[in-house]
Each structure stands twice: as C-alpha cells, then as structure tokens.
Amino acid sequence: MRTVLRVENLEKFYKNKGSLTKAVNHISFEVQQGEYVGIMGASGSGKTTLLNCISTIDHATAGHIIINGKNVTGMKERSLAKFRREELGFIFQDFNLLDTLTGRDNIALALAILGEKPALIDKKIDALAAELGIKEIIEKYPYEMSGGQQQRVACARAIITDPSLILADEPTGALDSRSAEMLLNSLEMLNEKKKATILMVTHDAFTASHCGRILFLKDGKIFNELIRGDDTRKEFFLKIMQVVSLMGGERNHAV
Incomplete structure (x- = not known):
C-alpha cells in the first residue's frame, strides 16, 4: 500500500511576549x-495547527511533511500553490462556497x-x-x-479533481445532526x-466513529491511537x- 502522507518529527512553536508555546511537539505518523x-x-x-501545517496553510518550525512523495516543507510559495491545486482537496467547517x-x-x-476540457x-x-x-x-x-x-457540494468540489489527500476541518461543526x-x-x-484518502480533524466522537483510525492529540503530542478494525461503529464510538475520558474530555453525542 502506498504512503500518501508521512509526517516526520513535526514541530510548530509560537512566540508571544517572551513565552514559547509548543503547539505541535515532535509528531510523527x-x-x-x-x-x-x-x-x-x-x-x-x-490538532488544527497540525492540519494547517499539513495543508501548507501554515509553516512548520521543524520536521518534514511528505505528501505523495513530495516534501512540502521545503517548497516555495508558487510551487505550493500549484501543489495545493493538484494534490489536495479541502472541506471546511464554513463551506467556503x-x-x-x-x-x-x-x-x-x-x-x-486545472485546465480540464469543458x-x-x-x-x-x-x-x-x-x-453524493x-x-x-x-x-x-x-x-x-x-x-x-x-457541505456536500463542498465535498464534491474537494473530490472532483481526484486529489491525493482530502483534508477536512471540523466538517460537521456547522451542521445539524441529520x-x-x-x-x-x-x-x-x-x-x-x-x-x-481522508484526514479529518474533529472534536466530536460521533463524527470520529466513522473513521477507520483515530489519532488523539494532547498538549501537542500523540496521546493514543485507535484502529477500528472489525468493530461496529457503535463499538468504535465506545x-x-x-480514550476521550482518559484525556479529560467531555462526552458529546450518544449512538
């Protein structure tokens, strides 16, 4: 199986009035x-800072992000713009239509x-x-x-170009349950x-239960990982x- 995304020792620091915040701290997956x-x-x-770095919206302080064999952390802005158009699909919380x-x-x-024939x-x-x-x-x-x-139109827009990776940032955050x-x-x-291939950031356990694998972040580091395997969605939700309770999170939805 081909590796679409490889994150290697990624770090993102923010400086503010003499203090240093490690938003992403040596993450690899x-x-x-x-x-x-x-x-x-x-x-x-x-989690959002990590997604912003992977999407090339933000720049990492250190480490490498390799998408479809290309190291995006070393690209110039013009090359990044072309890369986003050709390799990435985006689904945002606020639709952006x-x-x-x-x-x-x-x-x-x-x-x-992309120059597709009409x-x-x-x-x-x-x-x-x-x-859809x-x-x-x-x-x-x-x-x-x-x-x-x-949001489903935005989803179609994200997938229509056959991107290597779809990045979804809280895609259900502005939607009712149905x-x-x-x-x-x-x-x-x-x-x-x-x-x-989809990478989705969410705070919601019900949304996350649709995934095949979950990475849990805490204090800028990977705290835990869950693989759905043969679990039903309800079993995976539980x-x-x-894990959310171990991290000190709140219960969101019930299945």
Whole structure:
C-alpha cells in the first residue's frame, strides 16, 4: 500500500511576549492510500495547527511533511500553490462556497483551474453529484441550499479533481445532526468506493466513529491511537469515548 502522507518529527512553536508555546511537539505518523483517519483532541491540543501545517496553510518550525512523495516543507510559495491545486482537496467547517456561483459552477471551478476540457467537466460533475445525492440542487446558489447541502457540494468540489489527500476541518461543526449524518455517509462512500484518502480533524466522537483510525492529540503530542478494525461503529464510538475520558474530555453525542 502506498504512503500518501508521512509526517516526520513535526514541530510548530509560537512566540508571544517572551513565552514559547509548543503547539505541535515532535509528531510523527503516516497515512496510507485509501485510509480514513481522524485527529481528535481538546481545544489547544494542536490538532488544527497540525492540519494547517499539513495543508501548507501554515509553516512548520521543524520536521518534514511528505505528501505523495513530495516534501512540502521545503517548497516555495508558487510551487505550493500549484501543489495545493493538484494534490489536495479541502472541506471546511464554513463551506467556503462562492455565493455568486451555482453549486455546479463551484464544483466546476476546481476543474477549470486545472485546465480540464469543458466537455468532460459536466460529465464528471453529474456522475459525482448522483453519488453524493446532490443532483437536484447543484443548479441552485449556496443561499438557496441548506447547510448540509452546501457541505456536500463542498465535498464534491474537494473530490472532483481526484486529489491525493482530502483534508477536512471540523466538517460537521456547522451542521445539524441529520445533515451531519448525511455528510458523514457521503465521506464514507467516497472512502470506500473511490478509495479517497481522508484526514479529518474533529472534536466530536460521533463524527470520529466513522473513521477507520483515530489519532488523539494532547498538549501537542500523540496521546493514543485507535484502529477500528472489525468493530461496529457503535463499538468504535465506545472505545473513542474511553480514550476521550482518559484525556479529560467531555462526552458529546450518544449512538
């Protein structure tokens, strides 16, 4: 199995009025092609900083991030911009759709930037929209969609370019429970049927229980790791809650 992401001794420090905060402290792990990995931790644990470094939004203080065989920690900004377009897909908590474009055009924009032929763009969008259950709403504008519909359009935008790695930052954070469940089912489908490699940051145990593996962060370090294996989602949820309780976290949802 091919290694899509390798993080080696990653560190991220912040200096503030003479003090030094270690947001990410010597973290190392790998993500293989087709894995669905969650990162959990309380506020201040370093999970968002870690994701920002992997996504190249922020720069690491030390260590290496290798994505699809390329060391992004040594890239210049112009190369990074091209790398993001070609190798990474993003799903944000607040959707980040362009209000002046329809759902179809929001999705198509990612392909157009890569120079995809117009004749193929609609075919790709229609096929993916059918799989994600958004075919009926992609001609609408974001303000005409529910939050869950917007997030599934954002999900389609993230996967349409066949990126090496999809990065999801609290993707269910702004959704009600029904919309969150629909989105999580969509992500599972993309992972299982399209073998999409997903790295998702979440504070929520119910959301994390859809993953195949969980890394738990505490004080900028990996505190524990859980692998779902043959567990049902409910069994995996209960194991996640046990680790969360050991970390001093709060109980979130019940299954």
